[in-house]
Amino acid sequence: MEQHDCRHLLGDLSEYLDGDASAAVCAEIERHLADCAKCRVVVDTLRKTVLLYHDQPKPELDENARARLYRALDLQNFFAPKSQ
Amino acid sequence: MNDHATEQSLSERIRAGDKAACAECIEIHSPAIYRLALRMLGNQAEAEDVTQETFLNAFKSIDTFEWRAGLQTWLHRIAYNNVLMRLRKPRRETVSVQVLTENEGLIETPRQLFDWCCLPEAEYATTEARAELARALNDLPEKLRAVFVLRDLEEHSTEETATILAISTEAVKTRLHRARLALRERLADYYAERINRREETK
Numbered sequence: 001m002e003q004h005d006c007r008h009l010l011g012d013l014s015e016y017l018d019g020d021a022s023a024a025v026c027a028e029i030e031r032h033l034a035d036c037a038k039c040r041v042v043v044d045t046l047r048k049t050v051l052l053y054h055d056q057p058k059p060e061l062d063e064n065a066r067a068r069l070y071r072a073l074d075l076q077n078f079f080a081p082k083s084q
Numbered sequence: 085m086n087d088h089a090t091e092q093s094l095s096e097r098i099r100a101g102d103k104a105a106c107a108e109c110i111e112i113h114s115p116a117i118y119r120l121a122l123r124m125l126g127n128q129a130e131a132e133d134v135t136q137e138t139f140l141n142a143f144k145s146i147d148t149f150e151w152r153a154g155l156q157t158w159l160h161r162i163a164y165n166n167v168l169m170r171l172r173k174p175r176r177e178t179v180s181v182q183v184l185t186e187n188e189g190l191i192e193t194p195r196q197l198f199d200w201c202c203l204p205e206a207e208y209a210t211t212e213a214r215a216e217l218a219r220a221l222n223d224l225p226e227k228l229r230a231v232f233v234l235r236d237l238e239e240h241s242t243e244e245t246a247t248i249l250a251i252s253t254e255a256v257k258t259r260l261h262r263a264r265l266a267l268r269e270r271l272a273d274y275y276a277e278r279i280n281r282r283e284e285t286k
Contacts, residue, residue, distance in 0.1 A: 011191050014261035042194045042268070044201035049268040050236055052208055052217060061118045065132050069114060070107070072136040073143070078107030 005032050006039050017047050091155045099146045106143055113156060114139070116238060117163045123233045124167045126222050134170065138163040153247050160240075160248040164230065171226055191262060200275035207275070220270040224263055231256055232263035 009029050015021040016029050033040050061069065063081055070079040097105030117138050122131035141162050142149075149158055207213065221229060234245040235256070246253045 007193065010193065011261065014264055015257070038197055041197050041199045041201070045199065045272055046264055046268045048201040049264060049271055052271070053221070053232075053236055053267070056214070056217060056237075058115075059119055059122050060115060061132070061135070065118075065128075066114075068132065069110065069136055069139070073106065073110065073139055075103060075107045075110070078104060 006036060009039065010042075013043060013046060017043070017050065088154075095146060095149055095155055098143060099149075106139075109142075109155070110139055113159050116156070117159060120160060120163055120233060120238065121167055123221065123237065124164075124226070124230060125170060130170060134163060134166045137166045141166070154244075157240075157244050157247050160234075160244075161250070164248055191258075192265060194265065194269065196269055196272035196276060198272050198276035198279075200272055200279075203275065203279075207278075213274075216271070216274045220267050220274075223270070224266055228259050228263035228266065231259040232267070235260050236264070 009032055012021055012025050012029065016026060021029070029043075033043060066082075067076075067079055070076050094105055094109060098109060114135055118131055118135045121134035121138075122128060125131055125134065138159060142159055149155070153161070221232070224232065230249055231245060234240045234248060235242070240248070242253050242256050245256045249256070251259075
């Protein structure tokens with residue numbers, strides 16, 4: 001394992017995970033990952049980090065807050081409560 | 085989501101003072117505006133205020149709306165500016181307002197190499213683990229947090245994110261990567277500590 005390679009490839013890992021890295025960069029990263037357990041951990045846990053946040057429930061405005069929003073904009077006549 | 089023609093006609097109706105069009109715009113866009121504000125400010129009441137201000141500002145200045153960016157991106161820009169004004173107010177304690185002082189492009193070498201990627205699913209779903217996710221996000225410097233929220237949570241493109249934040253696409257890419265690495269580090273510390281704690285009590 002070459003420290004230099006780890007450092008060198010680190011900057012490209014997000015593009016690699018997003019599928020936005022060039023074919024040459026992907027090949028270089030994959031070659032390195034085959035020999036470097038540390039970088040495999042970094043890539044796997046970086047991917048997991050993005051996934052965990054992605055799967056978080058999305059916060060929503062509750063009904064009262066929605067009603068307040070419409071009122072603040074003088075649009076209360078257009079407010080339609082959402083049926084849950 | 086919205087095709088261009090629908091958005092264009094919506095913005096024209098708002099410009100003409102059509103209240104139903106304003107309501108429609110709120111119906112479509114307020115959920116995402118609220119989420120952005122909430123994730124940046126970490127406070128529901130303030131996020132609600134920012135959502136109100138954003139639509140007030142938008143409807144008032146609809147004449148300056150530039151078609152190029154699209155209505156959604158334009159609304160997000162207004163919202164983000166409102167968020168920034170609040171973040172720059174003194175005496176905030178709930179979220180990090182740390183600005184990036186060091187070299188923008190500096191990518192820190194990962195430190196925590198505990199492999200927590202493939203724990204049993206239940207480990208990730210605990211209330212404690214979810215709270216840690218939220219805390220880690222709140223603790224990111226605001227510039228990194230903004231990019232991570234827009235790119236990874238709200239799934240805006242690199243270009244849209246750059247327009248909303250008024251930064252270059254290169255800066256979006258670098259900040260996204262730094263944000264992810266910083267969050268990874270935090271979660272790695274958390275899971276390493278958690279698994280250790282469990283081993284000790286066995």
